[in-house]
Amino acid sequence: MGRYLRRRIIISISILFVILLILFLLMQFMPGSPFNDAKLSEEQVASLKESYGLDKPVIVQFFRYIGKMLKGDLGVSYSIAPNTPITSLLVNRFPVTLRIGFLSLIFGTLAGLTLGLIAAFFRSRIIKVIFNILTLLGIAVPSYMFAMFFSWTLGYKCNIFPMLYDFRSPMFSSAMPILALSLSVMAVIGQFTRSEAEDVIKSDYVLLAKTTGMKSSTIIIKYILRNSLIPVITVMASLLVSLLTGSLVIEKMFAVPGIGGLLTTAISSNDYSVVIALSFVYSALYIVVMLILDILYCVVDPRVRLGGKPS
Amino acid sequence: MAENVIYTPQDTDFVPAAKERKELTSSETVTGSKNDMRKRFFAQKSAVAGLVILALLTLLAVIGPYLSSHDYDDQQLDRTNLPPRVPWLASMGILDGSEKINKTSGAVTVNRYEELGITDEYYIFGTDNLGRDMFARAFMGLRVSLIIALAATVINLLIGMNYGIISGYFGGMTDIIMQRIIDIIGSIPTLVVVTLLMLVLQPGMGSIIIALMLSGWIEMSRISRAEVLKVKELEYVQAARTLGASHRHIIFREIMPNITGKLVTQIMLSIPSAVFLEAFLSFVGLGMPAGSCSLGTMLTDGFSNVLLHIYKLIPTATLMVLLMVGCHLVAKGLKKASE
Numbered sequence: 001m002g003r004y005l006r007r008r009i010i011i012s013i014s015i016l017f018v019i020l021l022i023l024f025l026l027m028q029f030m031p032g033s034p035f036n037d038a039k040l041s042e043e044q045v046a047s048l049k050e051s052y053g054l055d056k057p058v059i060v061q062f063f064r065y066i067g068k069m070l071k072g073d074l075g076v077s078y079s080i081a082p083n084t085p086i087t088s089l090l091v092n093r094f095p096v097t098l099r100i101g102f103l104s105l106i107f108g109t110l111a112g113l114t115l116g117l118i119a120a121f122f123r124s125r126i127i128k129v130i131f132n133i134l135t136l137l138g139i140a141v142p143s144y145m146f147a148m149f150f151s152w153t154l155g156y157k158c159n160i161f162p163m164l165y166d167f168r169s170p171m172f173s174s175a176m177p178i179l180a181l182s183l184s185v186m187a188v189i190g191q192f193t194r195s196e197a198e199d200v201i202k203s204d205y206v207l208l209a210k211t212t213g214m215k216s217s218t219i220i221i222k223y224i225l226r227n228s229l230i231p232v233i234t235v236m237a238s239l240l241v242s243l244l245t246g247s248l249v250i251e252k253m254f255a256v257p258g259i260g261g262l263l264t265t266a267i268s269s270n271d272y273s274v275v276i277a278l279s280f281v282y283s284a285l286y287i288v289v290m291l292i293l294d295i296l297y298c299v300v301d302p303r304v305r306l307g308g309k310p311s
Numbered sequence: 312m313a314e315n316v317i318y319t320p321q322d323t324d325f326v327p328a329a330k331e332r333k334e335l336t337s338s339e340t341v342t343g344s345k346n347d348m349r350k351r352f353f354a355q356k357s358a359v360a361g362l363v364i365l366a367l368l369t370l371l372a373v374i375g376p377y378l379s380s381h382d383y384d385d386q387q388l389d390r391t392n393l394p395p396r397v398p399w400l401a402s403m404g405i406l407d408g409s410e411k412i413n414k415t416s417g418a419v420t421v422n423r424y425e426e427l428g429i430t431d432e433y434y435i436f437g438t439d440n441l442g443r444d445m446f447a448r449a450f451m452g453l454r455v456s457l458i459i460a461l462a463a464t465v466i467n468l469l470i471g472m473n474y475g476i477i478s479g480y481f482g483g484m485t486d487i488i489m490q491r492i493i494d495i496i497g498s499i500p501t502l503v504v505v506t507l508l509m510l511v512l513q514p515g516m517g518s519i520i521i522a523l524m525l526s527g528w529i530e531m532s533r534i535s536r537a538e539v540l541k542v543k544e545l546e547y548v549q550a551a552r553t554l555g556a557s558h559r560h561i562i563f564r565e566i567m568p569n570i571t572g573k574l575v576t577q578i579m580l581s582i583p584s585a586v587f588l589e590a591f592l593s594f595v596g597l598g599m600p601a602g603s604c605s606l607g608t609m610l611t612d613g614f615s616n617v618l619l620h621i622y623k624l625i626p627t628a629t630l631m632v633l634l635m636v637g638c639h640l641v642a643k644g645l646k647k648a649s650e
Contacts, residue, residue, distance in 0.1 A: 011494065012498075014495070015494070015495050015498045015499075018495050019498075019499055022499070023507070026507050026510075026511060132357075136636060136639060136640070136643075137636070139639060140583065140632075140635040140636045140638070140639040141632055141635055141636070142587045142590070142591075142631075142635070144590070144591070144594065144610075145628060145631065145632060148610075148614055148617065148624065148628065149628075151617070152617055152621065152624075156617075156618060241500055241501065241502070244500055244502055245500075245501065245502045245591060248502065248591070248594075248595060249591060249594045249595070252594065252595070253614070263506070263595075264595050264596065267506065267510065267595055267596055267597060268596045272510070275506070275507070275510065276507075279503040279506065279507060282500050282502065282503050283498075283499055283500055283503055286498065286500045287498055290498065
């Protein structure tokens with residue numbers, strides 16, 4: 001397991017470096033300049049560039065950039081909040097995004113596991129049809145459509161949940177964003193759990209466990225749930241990506257003060273340093289979570305540890 | 312004592328069989344796998360429903376904008392924000408162009424058509440805040456989104472399929488290097504790639520297609536590589552290799568026809584994801600430039616008016632949901648049929 005992990009970590013770090021290089025190169029190609037103010041004279045622009053270190057050769061800039069990024073210094077914002085370190089912009093926003101993301105992941109996973117197991121055990125026609133429609137909608141319809149739907153029905157018409165994020169009640173007012181984001185998670189996990197659980201229920205070892213007179217609750221937890229979880233972990237990665245993308249729009253819709261909202265503001269106000277820094281944060285977050293999922297996969301499925309490829 | 316009997320062959324020993332052709336019964340005929348697949352696909356009700364939805368949507372995207380008597384970008388500033396009025400239903404009191412408006416003094420029902428004295432014209436989906444016909448715009452948006460999605464998917468297919476086939480077929484060092492490249496590109500979140508690219512490029516249809524292409528081909532190449540790995544060890548490919556067939560022959564004649572099933576499924580899945588990303592870019596403010604219309608820009612406009620004029624959101628949202636559901640139903644049907 002140690003060797004596998006070491007290789008996996010080395011790959012992750014090299015990917016992070018490549019991403020840094022790409023981000024840096026992109027920054028060089030960005031149209032316009034952060035100093036777009038027409039009132040600035042040539043000398044003023046030159047002195048601004050000097051103070052930000054933008055007059056140095058590209059290679060020097062690149063290594064300074066990597067050094068800074070690794071120290072956790074993401075640079076300063078040019079136009080959203082001039083001269084404010086981006087890290088301080090993130091400090092308050094990051095927890096909000098993480099909380100909404102993880103709550104929707106957890107809520108969606110639990111709901112999906114329950115639905116999938118129910119559909120696998122009770123195989124009546126009505127449950128099958130309802131389950132199929134639910135999962136189809138959850139997978140096919142993007143989360144922002146759900147967000148629109150909920151914000152009009154639950155928020156505007158029925159007035160159950162607040163339509164915008166509220167600092168005074170962060171949990172209650174993030175209910176709708178979480179609901180909208182978790183539906184796709186629920187659908188994907190539900191579908192995988194059902195097909196896996198159906199296979200596991202039919203398998204010989206569950207049959208054997210049943211004939212030995214084991215309690216059915218033990219069978220469900222120890223055999224069926226654990227073995228159904230393996231593929232579920234693999235889909236988590238792709239779910240995470242869709243959560244990241246979805247959260248960007250949803251944060252904007254519900255005015256959630258998270259990093260998604262910050263990114264959209266930065267894009268519309270041409271604050272490239274913030275866009276690049278946030279891209280790095282998103283990529284790093286993504287890579288770290290992928291690494292964690294791989295380790296989890298290792299723990300749940302011993303075949304990976306032994307170097308064999310999981311089927 | 313046994314007599315030694317010498318056997319003399321006779322003419323009746325070997326009689327040629329009657330020259331009749333035996334017709335094969337349907338259970339004996341060998342049909343191609345494609346034929347089989349088609350049968351299994353059409354046996355599923357949901358898949359057929361999806362296909363019908365997609366066919367209808369494509370038809371509407373082609374002829375929809377011309378069905379309306381108004382042009383899709385024809386601005387009429389005296390007819391802004393008209394609610395929907397449908398010719399036949401209006402006389403029954405449904406969708407007759409009246410709208411409930413919340414004012415500080417309470418809710419009032421207003422019929423803007425009567426106020427403006429429009430009697431013989433109908434806006435089935437209403438008009439937007441510049442007085443443009445939403446009916447024509449909705450289908451024009453569908454057309455633009457479909458064009459973007461199809462173009463991105465075709466390019467993805469070309470790049471991804473070739474990459475995957477080369478990587479899977481030649482194997483060895485080629486495969487290792489090509490897969491490490493995929494590992495790296497694949498671990499940059501699509502969201503980041505698309506966002507950054509849209510910042511560098513000028514907004515417009517071409518740049519959206521390029522942005523979608525950069526992120527979409529990876530999945531296509533993974534799938535074609537996996538399929539090639541499965542197919543290339545099969546007997547008929549080995550037979551072709553033993554007979555001295557060239558790589559080109561093996562790839563195009565032996566392998567390609569047998570991986571199309573999986574690829575078509577992936578195509579059906581990458582169309583909705585392209586439509587999704589296009590709408591996503593519009594929301595973030597990086598989508599199609601102002602003035603043009605696509606499902607994404609229509610949805611963004613509709614949502615910004617959602618509390619005042621919900622009718623602006625409903626048609627586009629319905630088209631979007633139908634498109635997504637249709638594609639997924641067909642993809643699911645294809646997947647089941649090819650298994």
